[in-house]
Amino acid sequence: MPRIVTVTLNPTVDLSSDTEVVRPVRKVRTRNERFDPGGGGINVARVIARLGGDVEAVYLAGGEIGALLDRLLADHGIARHRIAIAGQTRVGYIVHEQSTGLEYRFVPEGPHITAADCEACRAALASRQADYLVCSGSLPGGAPADTYVRIAEMAASKGAKFVLDSSGDGLRTTLETDAVYLVKPSLGELEQFVGRKLTPDQAAREASRIVERGMAELVAVTLGTDGAILAGRGVALRLPAIPVRVGSAVGAGDSFLAAMVWALSQGRAAAEAFRLGVAAGAAAAMTPGTELCRIEDVHALYERAFGG
DSSP: OOEEEEEESSOEEEEEEEESOOOSSSOOOOEEEEEEEESHHHHHHHHHHHTTOEEEEEEEEOHHHHHHHHHHHHHTTOEEEEEEOSSOOEEEEEEEETTTTEEEEEOOOOOOOOHHHHHHHHHHHHTSOOSEEEEESOOOTTOOTTHHHHHHHHHHHTTOEEEEEOOHHHHHHHHTSSOOSEEOOBHHHHHHHHTSOOOHHHHHHHHHHHHHTTSOSEEEEEOGGGOEEEEETTEEEEEOOOOOOOSOOTTHHHHHHHHHHHHHHTTOOHHHHHHHHHHHHHHHHHSSTTOOOOHHHHHHHHHHHHOO
């Protein structure tokens, strides 16, 4: 079975809950609290594990919250390797206001890390055999701008396909190498990359340009309620979002990427993997808080939208 390793440099413990209404000053009583291990690469690993993939999560974590993150990953049955850091792992808080359907997300910056932390992570990755290496999440404070570049180049030297879901400098500098197999920006991240607002049609053209310039073999752009775009050598596809009753949009992009990487690792064509990603993103939107997608929903939505 192809092996997938995910990397999370700035993970979270995500606390989600419901409340009737959010008010200033007064105590806001919440219910249905749940804790989940979070951060881009960890979320990707959770979904790949649910799909039956051979996956390991490599991540930086510290403090009491880092220890809690370890326990939560163990509870989810995720193979894992922690690189200990001095700072305290962050806690994200998601509140669903039931009276309006609005969702409030509180996302701390997270701990500053060091170049030595990043090198320890790279060394841990270099000691592993992987067919796919997925880096997901923005670079935390203190991380050198070329952190993902060095990981991508190491992956390429070992014959692993490098997958990137990041933004800002982490996205820009890594795409300037020729080591990226798949990149998954959101529309906003792609706009930041090109320096201007984009319509979906313009986003499709920019995605194709990234492929033409040799910056990535595949580009998958998530457009939220407008669906998603896939560009690659000999493939150009745009799919609408699958209509679902939305519980929470948290983790939809991570679920999309996880399903796509898993399908590619199973030898499926890029277009088929992309369709499964769209189904997984929609399935994640159906679930509350930080639950991510349920596999039975992924398969049902894929069947409904694409006919099996």
